[in-house]
Amino acid sequence: MMDSAPPSGNASQATDDCTICLSSLASGTPLLILSCGHRFHFQCLTSNIQAGHNECPLCRGAIDAFVIKLLGNPCQLSTQTPQMSQPQVGQAPTNAGNAAPAAIVVPSIEDPIDEATAAAISERFLAARQVAVALLNEANNLPLITAVTTLEYEGQVSHEESNIYGLVTLQAPPVLQSNNLSIIQSRAPIDLVCVVDQSGSMSGEKITLLKKTLTDIVDQLGELDRLAIVSFNDGAFDRSHGLKRVNQQNRQILKTDIDGIVSGGNTYIGAGLEMGINLLLTRQTKNPLSALLILTDGQDSSAHDYTQIMSTLPEGAQCYTFGYGADHHAELLVKLAEQGNDGTFTYIDQEQAVSTAFAITMAGLLTCMAQKIEVNIELSGEYRITHFLSKYKYEPEQLPSMKLAVKLHNLSADEKRNLVFRLHIPKVNDDQNVEMSSQQSMAQDETTSEQQVFEKQPIGHVSVSYTDPNTAQLITTTPVSFYLIRAPNLPVELLRGNYQLDRQRNRIETIDALERAMAERNYEQSRSILSAQVEKIKVSASAQDPFCQELIQDLEHSFPSEQEYRATHHNVSRSHQTERGTYSTTATSSSRHYHSRLQRELTERYKRIPLRPGDGICALATWTQNATTVAGGNGQGSDLNQLDIPYGFFVDDNQSIYVADFNNHRVVKWDRGVSSGQIVAGGKGHGLDNDQLDSPMDVFVDKHGTMYISDRNNDRVQRWSRGAQSGETIIRDIFPIGIVQDDQGSLYVSDDIKHEVRKWHVGDTIGQLVTSEVFDPGLLFVDRNLALYVADKGNHRVIKVDDGTTQISIVAGGSQSDGADQLGYPDSVIVDELGTVYVTDTDHDRIVRWPRGATSGSVIAGGHGEGSQSDQLSSPTDLAFDLDGNLYVVDSKNFRVQKFAIAKNLC
16 A cells, blocks of 8 residues: 555556446545555455455555555545655646545554553663663773763973864763573664665666565564564555564564565655655654664655755654665765764675675664763863864854864764864963962972973863663763863973874864765766875874774775775765764775674674675684484484485575485475475476486575476486476486586586586586596585585595686595595585585595695584484585574485584684
8 A cells, every 4th residue: 555646657557447346436436556556446455355365456466464454454444535745756747627536545553562561671771771880880980981082182382372183982881781681682672664765776686685675674673673664666655554563473464565565666765755754753652762764776766855854854763774786876875864863874785785784784773872962072261172073963063162062863882983173272371380280289299290290181071961762861971071281391202193083083084085085076086085095094193003004995995886986985984974883895894993792793693604605604613513403303214204315405595404305206395493394396206207306316496496406317407496396307318416506597517427517507408518527526516706616526525616617626635534634425515705615524424624725624513423313423415504604414324404503602
């Protein structure tokens, strides 16, 4: 359902008739408009849905799950005419003489918060905070948020005026987490509104990434959180029909609606912004935290200024923008983030970035330690603040002033904020200096009289006030002074610039350079601005600081295109402005400096480690030695809870396991946590029919759920589409063992009779020989650079063949033995991006890890002799990692699949 007229970019109905009853959609007749834009009589569609028809009768698109749920109680619906605050692109004007039929609009029905639970959470936080304060006071007498003051120089000569830099550093405490509560349970609940782009410019990979982001959001929110999803093209669609608590029932409904988002139409971001902000403004109940997420490529069909719309965003809610694709409008998204109460902007450049980007953002959102922060700086005497250089709001706007109030929206656990300003240092006459010195204790002997002359004097102070979001308490910190030595003559060490302040000045000047470079439309001139900033950093006092070196590397980085250059630098600039961690591409590193401890932990938790571990598995990672059985394990047999000599397998993103069950002539899928599998291919006895298999050796499942099966004794490779009852032979006259697919869709198959591996490009009828320098090849692995790795069983080794060559290199083993530098009939191999090789050392009943370039390996699982105990293996034939880095092993002669949980405590 939608709260505005149907988008012009969608296919419109060819007639003014209801296609259910074939009667006219007459003026004044209650209609129901689906999110696909098609209209029907309200009563007709309601009856249709109640009869179990949950698709649009015209386009067969899925009807929103919340609409189906609400129509089970039609009395909740109201009859009203949709309101449009902004004319839609391409929409024909209407007038009173041509009135449209009344439309039924599913209202936004807000799930109320559980106020009792919210109160209990607040009380728990208050108790934990009081304990934390007591502990901190006992140790260091520190408040919950600390403020540290720094001046550029320790002293200034008393008889001269000068202008120097000052710095206030705020530090948030770590998240307060009880030993028996998870991070998710140990935080305040949030109201999150996601405004997502479904226009035509988001087609292809962009809409796939967007839906993946939304799914991750649903998965990571808790049952006390509320989520609303608003999609837009040139109109807006309330997908969730209000803020919904993310309980188990709504979680599935939300995912169904996400899956139904289809790209199409023109783009007016303002329609989505207005609807999303309105959901926050009109809440009847409120969670302590709230945020607006905008997910788009930022490509409006025509230019718009959203300043007025963004000014209506509630003060307590921040706006976080996510740009999809290298061609997104980064400048617009940065501006929306700035106007959205100083939110952040994140550039999503690839699928692998989605989980990391979201984890980083959510770690900040879900661990907010302070809101409505005001930093009050007050100088004494004739000292004045002349310039404020950080990118935060401040009062008074007209400087110089002896007082300055800086406004920050929030601060998350472990975060810092560095406020840089310039101040005027007045002359101090000798009488003033003597008076200031006399205020200090005179109980000094003659040997310390010279030291007393250089006593630091307070010239001002800073205090911080803020609201604790978990308890709603207003907290004000004890004032912290600025100290400066004033004397007629000062030693050179007191006139040496402060290292940390110089570091912050480099950050501030880099932000300025990035802003000017991004505003400069001439690419070469833009790059010259950054080159000039590099030279300034190189001659600064803190030039060799690791952070400053990262700044230099980022500014000097060579990008493949101007689009990539601008998108990445907009992202980096915004991160440096807000000093808040966001996802950054591999092209940059300086912004990672702002990642909090919790952001790093959650990033690691949600980091995707697929069959081909994209970021590499931590070199220090270990796995539990006692495994759990996740498939089979009930003896040799053909029941659905049994396996019979399983060989190859595949583990998907949901930890579902597809097993090539050799002697049962089938492929069996075991979903996570089940005690029995389901047959997804074969299982009808061995035979040559398309619905049969004969001794399958391996299976690969692509991102669409299509299975590729090496049907060994039928001398063929079969392709089974998701849910199909039979397969299609795509490769014949081959004796297949291992099968794998690369990112380009090409298949690689090993043949243990011809002793070779061939590659089939999409559409090929004859495979290209990759290597024949193997004997009895087993299972295969191909990395992102299209380098092929072969478990060369008969030669007791693992070999690598780079793309475009036939030359092999040995990366593990080379002779048969149980020594650390040897292998025995290895059946399978996986290699991560660090070049670490993981091998099933089949003959020695163990899994071995070989670091890149190493001449020997180490055992990570098994290796306790052949057996059926939980720490033993018997002829392991295949291995895989899931998204969390857990290790799965086909324990062939024990007729089971074992899972060894990863222990990341050393990483």
